[in-house]
Amino acid sequence: MKFKSINFTCQSCGAPLRFNPIANTLQCEFCSSKESIETSLETIQEYDLKNALNSLENSNTQEINKEVTCNKCAATFTMNPYSFSANCPYCDTPAIIDFVQEITPKSLLPFHISHKEAQEKFNKWLGSLWFAPSQLKKFVDGDEKLKGYYLPHWTYDADTTTYYQGQRGDIYYINVERETIVEGRRVRRTVKEPRIQWTPVSGYVNNSFDDVTIGASKTISRTILENLTPWHTEVLVPFNKKYIAGFDSQEYTVGLDNGFELAKIKMNRVIEQHIRRAIGGDQQQITNIETEYKNTSYKNVLFPIWTAKFRWKNRTYNYAINGQTGKIVGERPYSWLKIAILIGTLSSVVGGAMYIDQHPNFLKNSYHQLKR
Secondary structure (H helix, E strand, C coil): CEEECECCECCCCCCEEEEECCCCEEEECCCCCEECCCCCCCCCCCEEHHHHHHHHCCCCCCCCCEEEECCCCCCEEEECCCEEEEECCCCCCEEECCCCCCCCCCEECCCCCCHHHHHHHHHHHHHCCCCCCCCHHHHCCCCCCCEEEEEEEEEEEEEEEEEEEEEEEEEEEEEEEEEEEECCEEEEEEEEEEEEEEEEEEEEEEEEEEEEEEECCCCCCHHHHHHCCCCCHHHCEECCHHHHCCCEEECCCCCHHHHHHHHHHHHHHHHHHHHHHHHCCCEEEEEEEEEEEEEEEEEEEEEEEEEEEEEECCEEEEEEEECCCCCEEECCCCCHHHHHHHHHHHHHHHHHHHHHHHCCCHHHHHHHHHHC
């Protein structure tokens, strides 16, 4: 499929404009002229989940080969199947094209962390890692590889009623006689031992969930995406192409229905905590849970993420930075030599402590020998 790209140009010199996270404006990379982004009064809306799922029931998500013609240099290049903004590989001009997916993002969180700030945070994070190889920080060249993405996410709202069955455990104590060793002698003593009395329970709990976020892209691993939270969705702004100028942006590859199933897993963790509080007691057993979901709604949004990868000793490590809060999550290598030294040191300390405990006169005799 062929696309004609659009881009924003500087009124002073005609060079491409890119979004500047620090100034929250478009900025010319040559003459530094700035162009403000108009404030939208549009309300961020929630959309009915059931209606959307019914309308999408017969539609299939397909990868489309995107042949893009740059608006600046007229070169033609191929954009990733789910991308809708990137930089021209020939003249580096931001290129933005139309959406393909049926559900399009209506809001986003703009970048607040600049490329420079992201790189500084990565270097600081790298230097704080325990047991990392000493030469790693000098070896890693993350500056050239750091890339900014607007990645798609789903947010879900729901009111839930959950019916549960289980047991409440209350601890009580009984007196029992046990043999023990006191100063080398075997004696019998009365001690208190815990027991648990289980009582069948049932009931229900109500919960209300707002903006449960689920990553809808496979560009970054789900583990890293989930650990980049929280996202402050209360400051979402209506979608505007000016915010994505100069950044790679993608449409969803995780469907609305699959996203909701992942959201249910997150909701169930909270629901279970509330059930345990409702059961009370010292321990709880939950044997059955049935949840009803009402007033379900969703949003398709874009979140800002800086991401990169580096290679260390023939292995690739990935990391990402929350472009709103600066939180960093990543994989990291370990120096097994440092870990071995620590284990050896701890073993020596523990072994010494055990020897002294078994030979209480050791320190006393050592002291007298030193005095001599």
